[in-house]
Amino acid sequence: AQKITQTQPGMFVQEKEAVTLDCTYDTSDPSYGLFWYKQPSSGEMIFLIYQGSYDQQNATEGRYSLNFQKARKSANLVISASQLGDSAMYFCAMREGSTSGTYKYIFGTGTRLKVLA
Amino acid sequence: DAGVIQSPRHEVTEMGQEVTLRCKPISGHDYLFWYRQTMMRGLELLIYFNNNVPIDDSGMPEDRFSAKMPNASFSTLKIQPSEPRDSAVYFCASSWSVAGNYEQYFGPGTRLTVT
Numbered sequence: 629a630q631k632i633t634q635t636q637p638g639m640f641v642q643e644k645e646a647v648t649l650d651c652t653y654d655t656s657d658p659s660y661g662l663f664w665y666k667q668p669s670s671g672e673m674i675f676l677i678y679q680g681s682y683d684q685q686n687a688t689e690g691r692y693s694l695n696f697q698k699a700r701k702s703a704n705l706v707i708s709a710s711q712l713g714d715s716a717m718y719f720c721a722m723r724e725g726s727t728s729g730t731y732k733y734i735f736g737t738g739t740r741l742k743v744l745a
Numbered sequence: 746d747a748g749v750i751q752s753p754r755h756e757v758t759e760m761g762q763e764v765t766l767r768c769k770p771i772s773g774h775d776y777l778f779w780y781r782q783t784m785m786r787g788l789e790l791l792i793y794f795n796n797n798v799p800i801d802d803s804g805m806p807e808d809r810f811s812a813k814m815p816n817a818s819f820s821t822l823k824i825q826p827s828e829p830r831d832s833a834v835y836f837c838a839s840s841w842s843v844a845g846n847y848e849q850y851f852g853p854g855t856r857l858t859v860t
Contacts, residue, residue, distance in 0.1 A: 661847055673836060673851035719788065723847055732801070733778065733849075735788040 631655065632722050632736035639741050641710045648695070649705040649739045651720030661723040662703040664694065667738070668716040676718075679703060710743045717741075747771070749852035751837050757858045763825040766855045769818055770839030778849060779812055779822050780836040788836075794820065795842075827859045 633652045641647035653662065664676040679687045679694045687694040695704040707714055720736040750769040758764055770777045778793040792802040794814045802812070809828070814820040824831055834856050838849040 663848070665851075671834065672853055673838070675848050675850065678848055731793070731847075733790045733793075735790075737787050 631724075631734045632720055634720055634736035634739050636739045637737070639739055640744055641707075641741065642744050643712060644709055646706060646708045647710055647741065649707070649718050649720075649741065651703045651705065651736060653701050653703060653720075653722050655701075655722065655724045657724040662694070662696070663721040663723070664692070664703075664705045665719045665721060665735075666714075666716045667719065673719075677705065707741075712743050712745060715741060715743045749837055749839055749850055751835075751852035751855050753855060754853060755856045755858075757860065758827055759860055760828055761826045762859075763823065764827045764831075764857060764859075766822040766835050766837075766857070768820045768822070768837030768852060770820070770837070771841075771850055772818065774839035774841045774850070775817075776840045776842060776847075776849075777814060777820050778836075778838040778840075779820070780838065780851075781833045782836060782854070783833045791822070824857075827857075829859045832857055832859050 631654050635650055660681045662679045666674045666676050677687050677689045677692045677694050679696045686696050691708045693706045695706055717738045717740050719738045722734050723731055725731040752767045775796050779791040780788055781791055782788045789804055791804045792812045793800055797814045810824055812822045834854045836854045837852045840847050840849045
């Protein structure tokens, strides 16, 4: 079973509009972390935002926010006011394993976002 | 500050040859990770170290792969012998546990092509 599921292989959004990239996860670990990374065509992986499982509030970083719905096990990334430079591949990832002390980092398959002028 | 440094950036080798990928983590970081990215399998964690000690190598595909971290500022990933199916981009990442969020800083990657 997939631990991290990103159901949108590709998305389009008009410049200056907001877009939501979906991510659902599966874990039985009570303490876990959720991440979003951006990978532009140049190939580097850029950290965007982090949400801890015990965090009460949704994480925000500039134009990025994470819509964390724990009961639904979803951690959607919201990008506000899209820019052309946001066109990239976006990966959702999870860190679990705090109870065992051996962490597992699992990445989703990614969503390719294209921002249209 | 310099980020995670990987070398070489590109490597082309013939099947059967030994390949060594190198990584220098960010100074002060206590975790180091090796990932492999392919179109078919996405981004996979191969192995990670904490304070130079390998913690989980369950992602290493087979015995042809080995990784070492002799000190806090250097790690290698070795493939011997290499096969065409090892062609991928290999990323090294480091993180600092004290930071709390366990954010991983990725290197630029090494694109490996095995012919």
